[in-house]
Amino acid sequence: MSKGFKVGILGATGNVGQEFIKVVVERKFPVSELRLLASGRSEGKLMKVGDKQIKVIEAKPDSFKGLDLVFVSVSTEMSKAFAPIAAAAGAICIDDSNAFRMDPGVPLIVPEVNMDDAKTHKGIIAGPNCVTIPLVMVLNQLNKVNKIKRITVDTYQAVSGTGIAAIEELRVQTPQVLAGEKINPTVYPHQIAFNCLPEIDVTLANGYTNEEQKMVNETRKIMHVDDMLISCTCVRVPVFLGHSEAVHIDFEKNITPEEVRNILAKAPGVKIQDDMKAHLYPMPIDAANKDDVYVGRIRQHNTLKNSIALWLATDNIRKGAALNAIQVAEEMARRGWLTPKG
Amino acid sequence: MSKGFKVGILGATGNVGQEFIKVVVERKFPVSELRLLASGRSEGKLMKVGDKQIKVIEAKPDSFKGLDLVFVSVSTEMSKAFAPIAAAAGAICIDDSNAFRMDPGVPLIVPEVNMDDAKTHKGIIAGPNCVTIPLVMVLNQLNKVNKIKRITVDTYQAVSGTGIAAIEELRVQTPQVLAGEKINPTVYPHQIAFNCLPEIDVTLANGYTNEEQKMVNETRKIMHVDDMLISCTCVRVPVFLGHSEAVHIDFEKNITPEEVRNILAKAPGVKIQDDMKAHLYPMPIDAANKDDVYVGRIRQHNTLKNSIALWLATDNIRKGAALNAIQVAEEMARRGWLTPKG
Numbered sequence: 001m002s003k004g005f006k007v008g009i010l011g012a013t014g015n016v017g018q019e020f021i022k023v024v025v026e027r028k029f030p031v032s033e034l035r036l037l038a039s040g041r042s043e044g045k046l047m048k049v050g051d052k053q054i055k056v057i058e059a060k061p062d063s064f065k066g067l068d069l070v071f072v073s074v075s076t077e078m079s080k081a082f083a084p085i086a087a088a089a090g091a092i093c094i095d096d097s098n099a100f101r102m103d104p105g106v107p108l109i110v111p112e113v114n115m116d117d118a119k120t121h122k123g124i125i126a127g128p129n130c131v132t133i134p135l136v137m138v139l140n141q142l143n144k145v146n147k148i149k150r151i152t153v154d155t156y157q158a159v160s161g162t163g164i165a166a167i168e169e170l171r172v173q174t175p176q177v178l179a180g181e182k183i184n185p186t187v188y189p190h191q192i193a194f195n196c197l198p199e200i201d202v203t204l205a206n207g208y209t210n211e212e213q214k215m216v217n218e219t220r221k222i223m224h225v226d227d228m229l230i231s232c233t234c235v236r237v238p239v240f241l242g243h244s245e246a247v248h249i250d251f252e253k254n255i256t257p258e259e260v261r262n263i264l265a266k267a268p269g270v271k272i273q274d275d276m277k278a279h280l281y282p283m284p285i286d287a288a289n290k291d292d293v294y295v296g297r298i299r300q301h302n303t304l305k306n307s308i309a310l311w312l313a314t315d316n317i318r319k320g321a322a323l324n325a326i327q328v329a330e331e332m333a334r335r336g337w338l339t340p341k342g
Numbered sequence: 343m344s345k346g347f348k349v350g351i352l353g354a355t356g357n358v359g360q361e362f363i364k365v366v367v368e369r370k371f372p373v374s375e376l377r378l379l380a381s382g383r384s385e386g387k388l389m390k391v392g393d394k395q396i397k398v399i400e401a402k403p404d405s406f407k408g409l410d411l412v413f414v415s416v417s418t419e420m421s422k423a424f425a426p427i428a429a430a431a432g433a434i435c436i437d438d439s440n441a442f443r444m445d446p447g448v449p450l451i452v453p454e455v456n457m458d459d460a461k462t463h464k465g466i467i468a469g470p471n472c473v474t475i476p477l478v479m480v481l482n483q484l485n486k487v488n489k490i491k492r493i494t495v496d497t498y499q500a501v502s503g504t505g506i507a508a509i510e511e512l513r514v515q516t517p518q519v520l521a522g523e524k525i526n527p528t529v530y531p532h533q534i535a536f537n538c539l540p541e542i543d544v545t546l547a548n549g550y551t552n553e554e555q556k557m558v559n560e561t562r563k564i565m566h567v568d569d570m571l572i573s574c575t576c577v578r579v580p581v582f583l584g585h586s587e588a589v590h591i592d593f594e595k596n597i598t599p600e601e602v603r604n605i606l607a608k609a610p611g612v613k614i615q616d617d618m619k620a621h622l623y624p625m626p627i628d629a630a631n632k633d634d635v636y637v638g639r640i641r642q643h644n645t646l647k648n649s650i651a652l653w654l655a656t657d658n659i660r661k662g663a664a665l666n667a668i669q670v671a672e673e674m675a676r677r678g679w680l681t682p683k684g
Contacts, residue, residue: 209642
């Protein structure tokens, strides 16, 4: 990877786009050209990239020429429009949107879990939703040792998952609620400050929200487990950064918390924080701005010997989005599946 | 109930104690004497009761003479010390603490669920924990129609469940975090503003917190279902008032969301809020200061035809504590199990 890649970031001014830039610099991802692409209204905006300033250009069909790699974090509609164009122009697109995740021709990749699937890509590789990534990183290692039959998950999701406007809404609304002032929610349908909203993304005909159904579908696709029973409730909570998940796992055979700890202690990208005497457990404010998935509260179901409950927290913008995409590119380069066109 | 009762409130200055006073006045619970009892440091404090002011007196072993009824909301240790004394003095104690809930000789009562159990009391009746009450109000009606085999519950609990100091901690800490100032948590082991804490009450040898184990034990006792499989994770979230719960229920036989809605539409104390098109679902800020348990997001498991997921929210101080205790007294009076000694 000594020679750099020509890299585009589509959606560079967004929440995840900014994190892409941060992580690319931080990890010294080898870049010979960095093209910051966004919608027309950000054209000309200067963005800090390490110690340089780079001008944002409007994404157009001809914006991708010569690029080796494009990180995409825009709306599903924008991804559907632009990713195929970028791929046709010869770049590998790593797409963070929901546009292609369940497309049978598009690999859906968490590098620690199913990197081999990436080999079959046809120009587009999808990154999973922010609540799926930490979940499969934990489940996959356990499933290798003791087949998982069923999971039930409830999430505690930060507003940064919605975007910059949602962070601002929580920041502005919070003191207004404390002061007893009238609030004016625009991003969320209800007050988010000091409240919980069990509605993320649109609701489907089966009564699940799309956010919930994504977790079901993506987990099965990534782990190649079509028969795993999965239900979840996805909830927005007044947290800025860091998604948490309460996870309940039924295994084929009996399993102890010690076995789970031993397996997860060796799991790449996973760190155990589990000492209740020291009040040590994963928390969103601790997971924020870190790379790892934090796991704690590991305990056996109080009746079932083949069932484990645990709690996890992750930075939803970093490992939940930008970092995961960059790790896909790093690993592809390492395996020789991605080389600079020169 | 035309003749009033001589009523004591032990823990009158606390969060639940104040709610007792409010609800007694609001519901015109027939009171001929109201004795406000608290620890020595509140002695002499004047509290508003309707349009009157009543002076708080220090709770001592001889404070309960002549009372018909004592509502108790103090620490487990204080309850253990005082409730037997009050009962020996001839009052019926309705205790909101954890002191007697699992005592085989003490009925644990949610009036809508197991009022008949109250008949066997020996002077003390316990009220369940704030997350158990709304849960059994929903489960019990469903269980009558289709036996419940297993539930998995994750909670989103408000700081008011911890007490007045915790409300103050969230109120003071929130603007400090927004301003980037140093915070000083004293009630919780970590920052609660913009964070989630998967630790409520002490942790037991089996890895569950006492809050979680209480839900397991109390649900089984109230519903007379020793074989129901129950697991849960209890989480404190930055919400002032109103506990929410994500509930996943496995039934013996298949069941549809429509059947669940029909059953719950007739359940006493339960209101359905379930219209995702209108963004209508239970939220803690809506449940606050209301009497009912609100239920929504009712849907069938995406694979299992005998499994239902739902979401509920309740005022944890009102139906979760004070209101439930007063409803126990009202129903006992109605049934002739509680009469003024005169």
